[in-house]
Amino acid sequence: MTEATLSPPLAGAPSLISWYEATARQRLAALLDPPSFDEFLGPDQREVSPHLPIFDLPEQFDDGMIVGRGLLDGCPVLVAAQEGRFMGGAFGEVHGAKLTGLLRAARDIPGVTVLILFDTGGVRLQEANAGELAIAEIMRAMIEARRAGTRVVGLIGGRAGCYGGGGLIAGCCSVLVVSEQGRISVSGPEVIETNRGVEEFDARDRALVWRTMGGKHRRLIGGADLFAGDSVDSFRAAAITAIQRAEPFSQDVLAAEQARLKERLSRFGACTDATEVWAALGIERPELVPAMVTDDFITLANSKQEAHRGAR
Amino acid sequence: MGLDDILVSLFPFGHDVVVADDGLILGSGFFAAERLAEVVGLAKRTALGVEGALALAGRLLEILGRSPEGPILVLLDSDSQRMSKRDELLGLNEFLAHLAKALILADLNGIPTIGVLYGHTAAGAFIATALATRILVALPDAEPEVMDLPSMARITKLPLAVLQDKARDTPVFAPGLANLAQTGAVHKTWNPSESLSAQLQELLMQLDPGGDRRDILGRERNGRPKAAEIASRVEALARSYA
Numbered sequence: 001m002t003e004a005t006l007s008p009p010l011a012g013a014p015s016l017i018s019w020y021e022a023t024a025r026q027r028l029a030a031l032l033d034p035p036s037f038d039e040f041l042g043p044d045q046r047e048v049s050p051h052l053p054i055f056d057l058p059e060q061f062d063d064g065m066i067v068g069r070g071l072l073d074g075c076p077v078l079v080a081a082q083e084g085r086f087m088g089g090a091f092g093e094v095h096g097a098k099l100t101g102l103l104r105a106a107r108d109i110p111g112v113t114v115l116i117l118f119d120t121g122g123v124r125l126q127e128a129n130a131g132e133l134a135i136a137e138i139m140r141a142m143i144e145a146r147r148a149g150t151r152v153v154g155l156i157g158g159r160a161g162c163y164g165g166g167g168l169i170a171g172c173c174s175v176l177v178v179s180e181q182g183r184i185s186v187s188g189p190e191v192i193e194t195n196r197g198v199e200e201f202d203a204r205d206r207a208l209v210w211r212t213m214g215g216k217h218r219r220l221i222g223g224a225d226l227f228a229g230d231s232v233d234s235f236r237a238a239a240i241t242a243i244q245r246a247e248p249f250s251q252d253v254l255a256a257e258q259a260r261l262k263e264r265l266s267r268f269g270a271c272t273d274a275t276e277v278w279a280a281l282g283i284e285r286p287e288l289v290p291a292m293v294t295d296d297f298i299t300l301a302n303s304k305q306e307a308h309r310g311a312r
Numbered sequence: 313m314g315l316d317d318i319l320v321s322l323f324p325f326g327h328d329v330v331v332a333d334d335g336l337i338l339g340s341g342f343f344a345a346e347r348l349a350e351v352v353g354l355a356k357r358t359a360l361g362v363e364g365a366l367a368l369a370g371r372l373l374e375i376l377g378r379s380p381e382g383p384i385l386v387l388l389d390s391d392s393q394r395m396s397k398r399d400e401l402l403g404l405n406e407f408l409a410h411l412a413k414a415l416i417l418a419d420l421n422g423i424p425t426i427g428v429l430y431g432h433t434a435a436g437a438f439i440a441t442a443l444a445t446r447i448l449v450a451l452p453d454a455e456p457e458v459m460d461l462p463s464m465a466r467i468t469k470l471p472l473a474v475l476q477d478k479a480r481d482t483p484v485f486a487p488g489l490a491n492l493a494q495t496g497a498v499h500k501t502w503n504p505s506e507s508l509s510a511q512l513q514e515l516l517m518q519l520d521p522g523g524d525r526r527d528i529l530g531r532e533r534n535g536r537p538k539a540a541e542i543a544s545r546v547e548a549l550a551r552s553y554a
Contacts, residue, residue, distance in 0.1 A: 040549040041542065050537055051484050055470070067546055069553050078550055093484070097527065097539040101546030108551065123435075125468050128458035128485045129495045130536050132435075133526060136443035136497075137543075139409070140524050143416045168439055171409025186404045186436045187395040194466065195395045212401050223403040251376055254417055257410050258373055261366055264402065274401060 017232045019157040020181045024066050024081040027117055030232040031155075031239070032070035032079070039068035041098060049092050051127040060086045063094040067102045073240050077113045078102050084119035084160030091165060092124040096134020103141035106150045113151040113243050116173065121188065122164015135165035142172045143249055151175070151246035155235055156182035157215065157228065163188045174246035174312065177238040178215035178224035180294075185213040207290065211274040216289055219301050220278060221264060225312075227301055229294040247310045256311035281305065313451050313504045315355055315387065318430055321508040322385075323349075331355045336364055337387050338371055343509045350375050353387035353428075353441070360437040361394030365407040368441075372414035375423075382423035383516060386415065388442050389431025408436050412444035419446045424519055426512070429454040429489075429498065447515060449500045450489055456497070457487030483535045496530030 017030050028037055041047055043061035052059050064086035069078050080099045082089040099116070106114050123131035142152055154170050156162045157179030162170050167186045170176060178184065187195075189203035202208060211217055218224040225245065228238040247253060271277045278286035281304045292300065319329055319341065327341025329351045335358025339351050352368050354360060375384060393404060419425045427442035429450040434457050442448050442456075450456070461479065465472040479486035483494040492498050502511050527543055530536030 038553075040546050047538070047542060051482075054478060054482055055468075067550075069550065076553075093536055093539050094542050097542035098546050100527070100539075101543035102550055104543065105547040105550030123458055125459060125464050126485055128464070129492055129497065130484050130530075130539065132439065132458045133443070133495055133497050133530070133536070134539065136439055137524055137526060137539075139412055139439070139444065140416055143413055144420065147417075147420060165436070165439055167405030168409045168412065168436065171406045172413060184403075184405055185400045186393050186408060187400060190467075192395045192397065192400070194463070201397045212397060217401075218403070221403055223406055249413070249417075251373075251417060251421070254369075254376075254410070254413055255373055257406075257413075258366070258370055261362075261403075261407060261410060262370075265362060265366065268402060271401065272398070277401065 019230050019232055019235055024083040028081050031236050032072055036071040037068055047094055049094050055126045064089060065095040065098045067098045077115050078106055079115045081117035082119040084158045087124055088121035089119040089160040090121050090124035091131040091134050092127045093130035100137045100141050103145050107145035107148045116154045118154055118156045118162040118166055119158030119160045120162060120166035121160050122166055138169055139172050146174055146249035149248045151243055153239055153242045175242040176224040177226045177228050177242050178218050179228045179230045180215045181230055182215040183213040184218050217274045220305050222305055227298050253310055260311040324509050336367055343512050350384045354390040357389055357391050357432050359391035359394035361399045362402050362404055362407045365411040369411045369414040376418055384418055384423055384425045386427045386441050386445050388429050388433050390433045390437045392434035393436030408440035411440045415444040447499050449502050450498045451502055451504055454489045456492045494533045494535030496526040
């Protein structure tokens, strides 16, 4: 599950760093106003997973989750970032509890914004029960915070994507920003293929994975609100816009979401592939969508799918 | 204990709970002479897909609109989330999150939500239903799991025999009611040979008004040694900047 932990030095100005290639710490450093980031329970505290040694797996001093505070465009924010290179960014006991604690505090800080930099394969199987429960606790804390007025902005564009329970947490955020590389899904390609066969889903067909779960499709169907290019600069600009769009959670929002999802099922429920969904949206040449450059795609997405304010 | 027997024991004053062809449980029942519980859920080990999640959330919204006293019971014998290309194409993560949000909102609105796990459940279906309730109880033959051990062996690349061996002394990853209870997910296991209606009324009288205490339960039961402490330390640090 774990990829190589050492990343090559990134060339160029911080703003041009690839979000996909960067580590979680590199993303945070370049996303926030320098040098504003201040970490809670950082690696010096060595709060590692108590469960990985049972499987003879190495721990990491931050357990793959970095939480803290900083400034974004001069505004105070609480931040959480997952490191997809450690255990696939998966939710374990310590990893998840850090985000739960951050959201519980956010509920009682008027007007605060929480930024979550997702990069996760879902539940960490070596501590599956703790990870599953952590996801439930995070969702509960997030909805309580949003109901109290806290804005929660999710940013998705990392190597591990946003899979499993991570997809459910993303579905609870006020606003989501996604890049082309940001895949959002509950069952991953391999899980579907393993359980249902290669005829249902060929996990090796990368084009199929991108168009079914990738950021462009999620933006077009309204699963994400804003599309970013694969640079920290682009994510920063989108995050600043996203904060202004965030709406508190309420019964009216839930009812609007019910209508939004019902409409999606009735419009696209008979489609068997993403290209059919895009054609049904009125895109004349859907086969060209995967190759479109960022600016052209954003123009297209804005003309075909309005961001659904107050329906998430 | 089968669903029919559960309904009889829960609702001695009558009920209209039915299981539809798609496996959804919908209805209501009187657990005391003048106390009505709303019922939603999944039966017959049904996988939770986009249509099922939307239908259950729609029922919950309709219940929320009436502001009943409650409780809302979530009866569960499900598969995992429905694993298909179509469900993911349509954004299953949003549908499951939407259902969880409906349950959480009901509780925040003061309508107690109680999960009753009487069969199997797994993965995303578990998170979107039973784990989004205020209190989760189980019957003794419940079979919750995040993932079955053979699938876990495939993904972690560990031999099944090694996992089975470790599962004996490590509650944190192995499937099963006792393990999930130890981590704090399941509050209580009901006794099927006593009245479920009486056990429900007892539970409602003991409802603790304050917040999500599952991490504290997990620490007390020695199933999650660190979650409660880590969460409260981060919470305190974040608050100190407010």
